Amino acid sequence: MTELGARIEAATERVNETVVARPRAVILAFLVVTAVFAVGTTAVETDTGATDSFTEGLPEQEALDSVNEEFQxxxxxxxxxxxxxxxxxxxxxxxxxxxxxxxxxxxxxxxxxxxxxxxxxxxxxxxxxxxxxxxxxxxxxxxxxxxxxxxxxxxxxxxxxxxxxxxxxxxxxxxxxxxxxxxxxxxxxxxxxxxxxxxxxxxxxxxxxxxxxxxxxxxxxxxxxxxEFESIIGDSMAIVMPVVVVLLLAFLVVAYRDPIDLALGLVALLMTVVWTFGFLGFSGIPFGQMMIAVPVLLLAVGVDFGIHIINRYREETVQGYEPIPAMRTANNQLMIAFIIVTATTVFGFGANVISDLDPIRNMGIASSVGITFTFLIFGFFLPAAKLETDRLRDHYGVPEFNSSPIASDDSAFGRILAVPATVSQHAPVVFVIVLLLLGAGMGVYGMGVDTSFEQADFLPPEDQPGYVEYIPEPFAPGEYTVTETLNLLEDRFEANQDETLTLYVEGPFEESHALEALAKPNDDPPESVAVGDGGQAEAQSIVTVIQSYTQQDDEFAALVARNDEDGDGIPDRNLDRIYDELFASPAGSQAAQYLTEDRRSAKIEYSVDAEASQQEVAADGAQFADRFRYSATATGTIVVFDAVTTVIFESAVQGLVLAVGLTAVFLVLSYAILEGRPLLGIVNVFPIAISVAALIGTMRLLGMSLNALTATILSISIGLGIAYSVHTTARFIDEYDGYDRIQDALTTTLSGTGGALAGSMLTTSIGTGALALAITPVLGDFGLLMAISVFYSFVTSIVALPPAFYLWGRFDEADLGYNWLLQRA
Known part of the structure; x- marks a missing residue:
């Protein structure tokens, strides 16, 4: 350990000493803060905008807003x-x-x-x-x-x-x-x-x-x-949270096996949620559909912290240590790991703050702050509460029900977890290369994953899953009609805006060539717009209104014919008079849908190929707009949603790069400062990189796309997954300094901390997987991917870290010069 690392460790030991020496004061302080945040929960606002909150501020949406303001x-x-x-x-x-x-x-x-x-x-x-x-x-x-x-x-x-x-x-x-x-x-x-x-x-x-x-x-x-969106948020919370709590409770019963310890863990989890919701209320961040995932994530991380604290404490007490020395050892050993895990988790969750989309950015802020609260509550309150309750238990003679750790060297489960430590020692290089190739293969395959943004992602399907019928009151969801209505509009009406491309054209439309300029590009449209006879565009505009009304009114038809010099049915002069006659006629309301009263703005609606993707229609729309004589902007729901899709993909990539980069740099610096072993930072990132690659490959394999919520999964999986490798590494270093062989340190680490990681994985994956029961597809997909991500992170920390540690040991034993630099720094 470096000198700076020793000072940092001494500082954390002093803080921990306060916790173990004055647990009552710590408990009281945290309860007071909880009361303050409880007040803030009453000010939480619900965001029912759904898709509107994603499109706000986009140029494409601003153009569509202009169309909606000027045309009805x-x-x-x-x-x-x-x-x-x-x-x-x-x-x-x-x-x-x-x-x-x-x-x-x-x-x-x-x-x-x-x-x-x-x-x-x-x-x-x-x-x-x-x-x-x-x-x-x-x-x-x-x-x-x-x-x-x-x-x-x-x-x-x-x-x-x-x-x-x-x-x-x-x-x-x-x-x-x-x-x-x-x-x-x-x-x-x-x-x-x-x-x-x-x-x-x-x-x-x-x-x-x-x-x-x-x-x-x-x-x-x-x-x-x-x-309906507001009801969806409430109903999803009413369905998901009880299931999450029940599942977490069941696994915590197995993990803690003591009702008092279980109660302490649940109180700490409740405090985490109260603090986070209180922060939302005080900060004014609205609670939307995406935010439903935040408390689930916090419960997952809190369970992980709680299991590690209680399990490590028990490892000391079963060896005969008194409560205070046992908690002092456990918390001193875990505090640095908790700090590293919290920082890297904040990097993973907080990477979404750079998104240009408000809901994703707000989710990044809320989850990052919530993770910080989780660290404070489980790092300080829970140890103090555990010591105080054990003191009261001894005072009143309340027996312990089961205080043994989850796994140990002697248990069958512990021996199974330690298998990778034995197997990978013989050919660590081969194991690392094979894992790298597997990860690279899954990553390359996953690069083909789709990106999408649709209103349907945020709405319940028209036909609800069968289990909804069996949900008892008061948890049963209400009746939803918006999806059914949207499907009806799409299926039975031609003029469905979600399937049209809109061009917003600005110019002096009383000029003689104005209407010809609007109609001429329709003869040679891009592929996705060429749906009419002969490859022409099917358009609705002020031109088609004029042509239609000429068939209904002979006097108006004669007026148009007198001013149609080339005989193509489109007037070429006296357009101001033609507009006046048209707007004063029964067709005036229809004309107002395509031309403003000042004759300075026009709207054209085009039918598009039903098989064309959002990206194709948006690209063709931009290309088509450039062909107009006047200033034209392609817009419409398809174009706006494609713009959101682009931002979602960019946010996912940028968030992943930022999360990996910050995490790697932080871990390298942390282990360099604390242990004088910077390569341990790279070792920590190795399994999570494979895990993320496997996750993105799995998404494509399952036909799942990167949408508004699942796009955050890449950086979030970094934040959640890194905890498994950090906890394993922290325990390994402590054991490695006491053993002569890496295998002995790994065996103790995997059988001890590996057991806690397994318990954490089960509770976290099944808890987050409960989001799959949510009544909206976007939450269901996110929950499933979170469960898969956590499982992959656990597996890679058990399988990928041992061979990486063996390779690291070779470099650590061979002095490469950085140790000397660290000592001189």
Missing amino acids: GPFTADDETTQLVHTGSDVLTREALLQELRILERVEGDPTLRMESADGPATIVAQIIDEDARTATQQRRVIESASDREIRRAVQAAAEDPSFSRIVSDDFNVDEASASASITVISHDVPPEFGDDDVTELQTEIESIANEEATDVRVFGGGVIDQ
Whole structure:
């Protein structure tokens, strides 16, 4: 040990002496801090934005926001509109139209619901029959008094307007005047101070009205989505956390085998969660879906620390040492390892702080702070509490139930764990090379893993897993409809924004060539947009609105023909007059969806190949935008989600590189300073590097992608996994200095600390694996990968470290010169 290392160790021993000498004061101090953080838990806010929180600030999202602000379409589920999605055998019958109008009549009659206007099949049909029917009440009376034949003719007349096809399902039959689904959009006049909670309350009230008036009309909008996301967070916590606690409790019973020690461990875990949630409340960091993984991770690390403390303490007491000397030895030996583990875990978890996405960055901050709290609680509070409870136990004569360590040299389990120490001594170089090749192979294979970002990742599947039916109250989740509604919109309506590419074009659209400039690029579009006849693009724009209305109005058609110099159906002059006539016509509302009133901005929507990936559509969209004469920006949900996907991948790679780099540098410096053996830092990183490579390869093998949450798994696996090799190395060094042979030190290490690691692995992997029961795919995948990661980390620490230690021993015995440099430093 170097001189600086000796001073650091002496400092930690002084701190530990305070813990063992004044346990009551330590316990009291921690309880006071816990009370303070408990107050902070009441201020924790829930983030229901889900995908919105990932896209905020992206240029692609800002462009889409501009489109949504300037243009209004029937599929825009924003905070100022509510959609009534009507399904049935035929939603265009008299009774179906009356159902919609009764709902609208009640919404319009309630001033708190702030209905400004409504646009749907019922309102359109009523106004075709009687153009003076402006209110929902008037429109209901028109439909009630009209004959079935009049209604059928009105529906057929409405079908002449292409905008009508956007609010009825794809199976709309003009001759029969029937469709299986329709959309009615309610626009709200809300003040600027109207918040998300107000919108949710408003749409919840509309949903109540719809449920009273009809069984086949569902309410959809931003408030409904936010409410469902909030319910998902609460339901996921209600399902996952009890399972995690029960599983951890079961394994802690096996690990501790003493109810008092078990209670102490659970109290320490509870304090960790309270401190972390208190920090979230005081710091203002919202609790979103991704945050559900944080308490699970903290419980996993806390279990690991707790098992090591109690197990190491028991190893001393079974040899006859009194409690205080036993805890002094155990904590002195473990404190440096805990500090190293905490620092490297913070590097792994905290590497996500560099992400450009707020939810990932917030998760990195919360988990890093939580891990620090875990170290403080398990490094100081738990030893003090253990000593005090043992003192009280002796005073009142409470017997110990089982105080033996998890494993020892003499146990069958200990002998099994020590096998790699015996096997790898004969050819350590071969073992290391084989492990490196396996890791490299898995890493190269894993480079082909997909990256994705979809709203469906954050929503429960339409068909819930079978086990959900058997979850008892109050843990049973509520009913979810958003996924079903989104699937319905995607399956039955052509104008689904999630499957369209939007170009936001800016320019003086009263110039003579403006409309020609909008239409010309459509003749030679990129591959993913070339879905029309002859390889052309299928576009909806102000041009198609003009062309459609010329077929409905002869006077307007004559105006267009007089100003169409080349006879292609697109006017070339007097565009200002054509726009004025169009906006004043019945087609004006549709025109407003594609051209702003100041004629300075236009929107074009393109159908895209259903087989094309997000990346292909986004790339083709950017290429397509460059072909326009005016300034054009490709946007839309597909483009925005592709941008998020790119950031997710970059964050995953950057986080992994940062975590590995910081961890390696820190470990090299730590072992150089503490032990004068810097190569031990490289030895520590060796097994975790193989573990991460195996994990990324497993992801591809299982067909799992790097999404918003699983992308963090690479750096997090560094943070969690390094604990196994650090604990093994710390114990090995202590034993190695007392033995003549590396094999003897390894045998004692693997059979002793290896037992604690095995217990920690079981509790951590099964505890984090419980996230697979969460009702959203993103959490389920993360939980499964965490369980796999922890298992790989344990296996590599047992299998990969022994041959690496044998190789390190050869270098350590051969003085390479760095020891002299360290002594001189």
